[in-house]
Amino acid sequence: MEQTTLEVSRLTVSFQTEKGVILPVNDVSLTVPVGKIVGIVGESGCGKSMTARAIMGLLRFPGKVTGGKISLCGREITQLPEKERRRLRGAEISMIFQEPMTSLNPVVRVGRQVDEAVRLHTNCTRAEAKQKTLNMFREVEIPEPEARYNCYPHQLSGGLRQRVMIAMAMVCRPKLLIADEPTTALDVTVEAQILKLLEKLRDGGTSVLIISHNLGVIARVCDAVYVMYAGRIVEHAETETMFARPLHPYTRGLFSAVSSLREGGESLKTIPGVVPNLLRLPKGCSFSLRCDRCGADCENEVPELREVEPGHCVRCFLKEKEGRE
Ligand SMILES: Nc1ncnc2c1ncn2[C@@H]1O[C@H](COP(=O)(O)OP(=O)(O)OP(=O)(O)O)[C@@H](O)[C@H]1O
Ligand code: SF4
Ligand SMILES: [Mg+2]
Structure with missing residues (x-):
């Protein structure tokens, strides 16, 4: 079955x-x-x-x-x-919401927001969380992940913001x-x-x-x-x-x-x-x-x-x- x-x-x-x-x-x-x-x-x-x-x-x-x-x-x-x-x-179980802009915090760098999602569910150190975030950014095909990690949401295009949202949703598998x-x-x-x-x-x-x-x-x-x-x-x-x-x-x-x-x-x-x-x-x-x-x-x-x-x-x-x- x-x-x-x-x-x-x-x-x-x-x-x-x-x-x-x-x-x-x-x-x-x-x-x-x-x-x-x-x-x-x-x-x-x-x-x-x-x-x-x-x-x-x-x-x-x-x-x-x-x-x-x-x-x-x-x-x-x-x-x-x-x-x-x-x-x-x-x-x-993760969800990407209909209102992408309201789901990302406008004053926190996107990489840190994904790190927080990792740290909420694991006992990772900050460095380990960052590594997981960068790996996930690569997996969702965000170009130049290290540079994008330090961006604020408004600095990214709509498509990249959606990739960040997907990375955040997927980072804990x-x-x-x-x-x-x-x-x-x-x-x-x-x-x-x-x-x-x-x-x-x-x-x-x-x-x-x-x-x-x-x-x-x-x-x-x-x-x-x-x-x-x-x-x-x-x-x-x-x-x-x-x-x-x-x-x-x-x-x-x-x-x-x-x-x-x-x-x-x-x-x-x-x-x-x-x-x-x-x-x-x-x-x-x-x-x-x-x-x-x-x-x-x-x-x-x-x-x-x-x-x-x-x-x-x-x-x-x-x-x-x-x-x-
Ligand atoms: N706070 C509320 N008070 C009363 N009715 C509500 C409230 N929020 C939503 N509804 C009703 O619940 C129904 C379902 O809403 P829902 O948001 O699930 O629709 P949807 O299919 O996702 O629509 P959309 O494609 O616009 O996102 C709607 O008819 C809406 O009028
Ligand atoms: S109203 Fe139309 S959709 Fe509804 S049961 Fe009748 S034929 Fe089917
Ligand atoms: Mg809806």
Whole structure:
């Protein structure tokens, strides 16, 4: 059987707001096998970052995990006390955050920031930590690592800052790296380099969970992909299958948005409408307000996520009807 680094089972995150409780992550299950890159894709606000933060044990108040299990390398970590979770972060599971500038301290040299990450989890001397940092800088292909070690974040390009972030996340050799929109702020050339780097880390044995609203990024590097909409997984398959046979109307909408750009469209063809407010979700399928295939069932009942071919799951009544016909 395939070994898994991360197993998330029926994870639910609740958020108490003034107007009621919302579930930005609603019954989400996903698996990251050892040495694979897995992607979560979906529009803004669909719960990608919240899922990542819940896995890291870094939800911000008033968000909290109210259901489900998270296992890392076969060990359940959901109920671990905060002190234990803190020990895991950086050592066994690391994250690159969506806001790169807020994750680096602007007044501390970048090399020292990575040293601190080493010293937090090991008994290294300062000199040993520096050596580890420089080795990691080389591994993530930061040119002239000794010179870059002494730079402040603002002295580096966006691409180099992202490499520093990856070095910091990887320096203690975690088993799982979560990269939240790792290339969104970068131009396409640098994006390609960073994606290559993530592949190199994967080939070195690190499992990676990439979060992106960009299907192109997912297509290039991911072995499997989960499509998320309004807090739920609506489709999941190996990347090849998903690209050959996307089944959920939302996934198809994401694909046609990408292909309209590739075919020289002036602007991104978007799916009509917006992600619904989580306080006012439709009673049935959460995509029903935007779906051109919406039928009577769809408005009244939430479809289950069902396996329609080995390893390919979809949450849509259309597939159920096909199965019955
Ligand atoms: N402090 C908060 N109070 C209420 N709702 C919140 C709060 N923070 C986030 N949310 C809601 O949680 C949902 C999920 O947010 P999340 O940041 O996970 O989205 P995302 O998929 O990462 O989006 P993006 O692509 O923009 O980063 C959103 O609908 C958002 O409105
Ligand atoms: S269940 Fe119905 S509304 Fe939802 S995606 Fe499928 S066809 Fe569209
Ligand atoms: Mg996000």
